[in-house]
Structures are given as C-alpha cells and as structure tokens.
Amino acid sequence: MEEVKVVSMPRIGDLAPSFEAQTTMGPIKFPDDFKGQWVVLFSHPADFTPVCTTEFMGFAKLNSEFQKRNVQLIGLSIDNIFSHIAWVMNIKEKTGVEIPFPIIADVDGKVAQLFGMLHPGESSTVTVRAVFIIDPNAKIRAIIYYPLSAGRNMKEILRLVDALQTADKYQVATPADWVPEPQTWEFTEENTKVIVPPPTSYEEAVKRLKEGYECVDWYFCKKKLG
Amino acid sequence: MSNGCVSPDGRLSERAIELLKLLKEKGRLKDTEVAEYAQRPLFQVRSSLRELMNAGFLKVEGEHYLLTEKAEEALSKA
Structure with a gap:
C-alpha cells in the first residue's frame, strides 16, 4: 500500500x-x-x-x-x-x-x-x-x-x-x-473580463502588446469572452 | 535582520533619526504612540524600535521607550 x-x-x-x-x-x-x-x-x-x-x-x-x-x-x-x-x-x-x-x-x-x-x-x-x-x-x-x-x-x-x-x-x-449593513457592492462590465495567460518567452512578450488585448503591461492583459 | 535603521557600521538612517527625534521631543512613548505621531504602521515601528533598542539607542521602562545616552550623543551629531 x-x-x-x-x-x-x-x-x-x-x-x-x-x-x-x-x-x-x-x-x-x-x-x-x-x-x-x-x-x-x-x-x-x-x-x-x-x-x-x-x-x-x-x-x-x-x-x-x-x-x-x-x-x-x-x-x-x-x-x-x-x-x-x-x-x-x-x-x-x-x-x-x-x-x-x-x-x-x-x-x-x-x-x-x-x-x-x-x-x-x-x-x-x-x-x-x-x-x-x-x-x-x-x-x-x-x-x-x-x-x-x-x-x-x-x-x-x-x-x-x-x-x-x-x-x-x-x-x-x-x-x-x-x-x-446593506451593501452597494456592484459588479461592472470590468468584472466580466478574463485574464489572457501571460507570455512565456521574450518573443511572445514583445508580440503581446500588439495583439489587440486590453493590456496594463506585457504580462497583464485582459479580454472579454465571446 | 536590519530594518535599515542602523547600518552595520553603526550609522543611523533617516527613519531612525526621525524616530529618535520624536522620542527626544516627547520624552517617553509607547510603541502605539510612536506609530501615531510618526504616521507609520505599528508593525514597522515595533520592528524599528526593536532594532534601535538592540543597537543600544533605546531602553524600555514598562511599555515606554526612552532614549539612551548613546542616542542623545548620536542626535547631537546628526
């Protein structure tokens, strides 16, 4: 065993x-x-x-x-x-x-x-x-x-x-x-977006910012599903 | 582990001098009072006070921190 x-x-x-x-x-x-x-x-x-x-x-x-x-x-x-x-x-x-x-x-x-x-x-x-x-x-x-x-x-x-x-x-x-107490916690359009898996090579990282996603930086991009 | 208050050769950082000056001005303070006056997080103040105490710049009476002669001397040169 x-x-x-x-x-x-x-x-x-x-x-x-x-x-x-x-x-x-x-x-x-x-x-x-x-x-x-x-x-x-x-x-x-x-x-x-x-x-x-x-x-x-x-x-x-x-x-x-x-x-x-x-x-x-x-x-x-x-x-x-x-x-x-x-x-x-x-x-x-x-x-x-x-x-x-x-x-x-x-x-x-x-x-x-x-x-x-x-x-x-x-x-x-x-x-x-x-x-x-x-x-x-x-x-x-x-x-x-x-x-x-x-x-x-x-x-x-x-x-x-x-x-x-x-x-x-x-x-x-x-x-x-x-x-x-009663809350006004609202979920907005922003909460519906998902994270794009970050690049794992330098080449992909350079390309990532040109791929049309909503990016904060090369490792942090979001998109809407559908 | 240094908090950046006292360098290996015994020199005091700006943060250390700020805390020592505060204690010189107020006389004796509890850690919570130091945090309030210095507007720094309590955990950071406790860590800094511990380092300054270990380096001989502060002593503790009950819950209050006080300057030592070494601190008075360091402040006079700062």
Whole structure:
C-alpha cells in the first residue's frame, strides 16, 4: 500500500506559527509586531503575474476598510525582495495604485511551509491563493484556499472579518450572505473580463502588446469572452 | 535582520533619526504612540524600535521607550 505523507497544516483555532521574515516594508517578527491587531496573511503564486496583480490592486483599494477594522494586510510569495519591490513599482507606474501593505519575501518557502500554503497537487513551486485571518491573540480564525487560476473576492474577505468581529463583540453567529449593513457592492462590465495567460518567452512578450488585448503591461492583459 | 535603521557600521538612517527625534521631543512613548505621531504602521515601528533598542539607542521602562545616552550623543551629531 502506498504510504501517504501527512503534512501538518495549521487549522482554525490553532495559534498561528511564529516566524521572522523580510518584507517590502522592512523585517517583521510575527506575531509579536502585530500584537493587538487582526492580520490577514495571504499568499499569491508569483510576482508579475496578472491574476495576482488584480488581487493586489483589489486589496490596496480596500486597505483603508481593513485598517478601520484594525486589520493589517500581509502578502507573501516565494519571490525575493527585489522582485517584490520591482513588481510594486511596476503596479504603481502602470496603474497608479500604491501597495500600502508589506509583502513577505519567502525565497526559501519557510513561511509558506509553516502555513501549508504549498499544495503539491496544484503546484510544488508556487503558493496557492491562501488566506489566513488571525485575531489579536494570534489565533487562526478562518482559512480560505483558492487555486492558481481563480482570483479571490476581497470584499468576501472583508465580510468574513466583519462576521468574525461581530461574532466576538455580540456573541452571535452570522447567517449565509450576512452583511453588517446593506451593501452597494456592484459588479461592472470590468468584472466580466478574463485574464489572457501571460507570455512565456521574450518573443511572445514583445508580440503581446500588439495583439489587440486590453493590456496594463506585457504580462497583464485582459479580454472579454465571446 | 536590519530594518535599515542602523547600518552595520553603526550609522543611523533617516527613519531612525526621525524616530529618535520624536522620542527626544516627547520624552517617553509607547510603541502605539510612536506609530501615531510618526504616521507609520505599528508593525514597522515595533520592528524599528526593536532594532534601535538592540543597537543600544533605546531602553524600555514598562511599555515606554526612552532614549539612551548613546542616542542623545548620536542626535547631537546628526
């Protein structure tokens, strides 16, 4: 019988693993530096990839809402600090969006391993789209995993933070589709567009910008289906 | 791991000087107060304060950070 290797992964209710890491905003010691704050720690597969770029822009747009809720966002991928810095600068240059939260440079994948962000069935080299919501006592309160191909809904993550904080404050539970107040979250034409897989050679990259797609940069182009 | 506050040869960065000047002006502050006055994220302030403390520029009394003589001397030359 084939031996199944069981990898221990943090679960809801566990204390979040401790670690030290280099980020785009300096070194961090987790959880010490975040004592008293909620943390949304999220991984993305790689810098300079289109779906991740849309997610980072989404998180940046909602950063002030997270801050109002005493939540610190922290990104992570298995990339080095120079790649992170170049990517953040590229996003600012091409879209005008500033990334206002730190991104962990987890080159050796140590933090990703600690949190179970590497799912070999999906990819053994890049992290899946994991989200850990961690409370001010460093306890993991919620975990979400998305595959590489599907971008997350940042408003759902914010809604989940609201639900957890409301449950704590009022000793209640929240039903399906609960929201703290009527929302005006609208989906627009923009939300219907899909990502064109990025080029994987220099030649394709040069051609990409002339192929008629809606491009932010050579690695980040969208199109409408149909 | 350096936060860019103190270089390997002991020189202070602009951010370090900014935080030390703030503490000199206010006297003694908690990390949350430093973050508020400096308008920097709390995690970044905590990391910087730790580095400055390890390098001997700050000391802690309870929850408050204070300058050391080494910091006073460094500021007088800054």
